[in-house]
Amino acid sequence: xxxxxxxxxxxxxxxxxxxxxxxxxxxxxxxxxxxxxxxxxxxxxxxxxxxxxxxxxxxxxxxxxxxxxxxxxxxxxxxxxxxxxxxxxxxxxxxxxxxxxxxxxxxxxxxxxxxxxxxxxxxxxxxxxxxxxxxxxxxxxxx
Amino acid sequence: xxxxxxxxxxxxxxxxxxxxxxxxxxxxxxxxxxxxxxxxxxxxxxxxxxxxxxxxxxxxxxxxxxxxxxxxxxxxxxxxxxxxxxxxxxxxxx
Numbered sequence: 001x002x003x004x005x006x007x008x009x010x011x012x013x014x015x016x017x018x019x020x021x022x023x024x025x026x027x028x029x030x031x032x033x034x035x036x037x038x039x040x041x042x043x044x045x046x047x048x049x050x051x052x053x054x055x056x057x058x059x060x061x062x063x064x065x066x067x068x069x070x071x072x073x074x075x076x077x078x079x080x081x082x083x084x085x086x087x088x089x090x091x092x093x094x095x096x097x098x099x100x101x102x103x104x105x106x107x108x109x110x111x112x113x114x115x116x117x118x119x120x121x122x123x124x125x126x127x128x129x130x131x132x133x134x135x136x137x138x139x140x141x142x143x
Numbered sequence: 144x145x146x147x148x149x150x151x152x153x154x155x156x157x158x159x160x161x162x163x164x165x166x167x168x169x170x171x172x173x174x175x176x177x178x179x180x181x182x183x184x185x186x187x188x189x190x191x192x193x194x195x196x197x198x199x200x201x202x203x204x205x206x207x208x209x210x211x212x213x214x215x216x217x218x219x220x221x222x223x224x225x226x227x228x229x230x231x232x233x234x235x236x237x
Contacts, residue, residue, distance in 0.1 A: 019164070019165045019166040020166055022164050022165060022166055023162060023164065023166065026162070026194070044225060044228065045228075047194075048196060048229065051164065051196055052196060052197055055164070055165050055196065055197070055198070058165065059165070112197035112200055112201065112233060112236055113196070113197035113198075115197075115236045116196075116197060116229075116232060116233075119232060119235070
């Protein structure tokens with residue numbers, strides 16, 4: 001936790017579900033974190049966590065399939081130095097029990113993104129997606 | 144996406160740049176894997192990489208594994224600060 005006062009702020013944006021959108025997700029995050037006054041080092045980590053979560057939506061909830069009209073929404077909120085990042089999508093329902101990084105002695109690259117998210121954030125929670133959404137992921141971190 | 148590659152004896156140095164994410168990772172594989180398959184020692188120069196996520200790390204891990212199978216090696220050169228930070232996090236895991 002830092003001593004810095006962060007600006008309360010909420011902003012959300014919709015992105016097409018495809019790998020080309022991941023750069024736009026990162027740009028959006030960086031812009032919002034500027035407004036919240038998050039320090040540079042932490043900003044890089046948070047951008048990575050958010051990008052990994054967005055990547056998981058493209059890769060797993062939509063199985064890398066071309067989904068020209070499908071959207072995912074990223075909402076970033078900061079209130080009283082608590083950062084909350086919400087993701088909404090209409091992909092395959094996620095079973096939270098199956099979302100885990102692999103065992104440490106299994107040297108394969110897969111699962112690293114989930115590991116990054118868990119390392120960087122304080123909490124990772126799947127909530128029921130209210131219509132029209134199916135998946136609703138919430139990442140939180142005390143700043 | 145194209146990456147500059149310099150050949151020197153049996154070493155191929157690939158200069159990656161920009162942001163290496165899921166969208167770019169396959170382009171890196173397309174450049175690096177044929178070099179490894181040809182038995183070259185591959186140096187990945189990362190000085191101009193501003194961002195790398197798990198997809199980029201996956202390419203490095205896969206390249207390393209592929210190189211071992213081909214009795215050659217992959218080395219990382221001039222690793223930029225942002226990439227070093229992600230690698231440090233990944234080392235806890237890999």
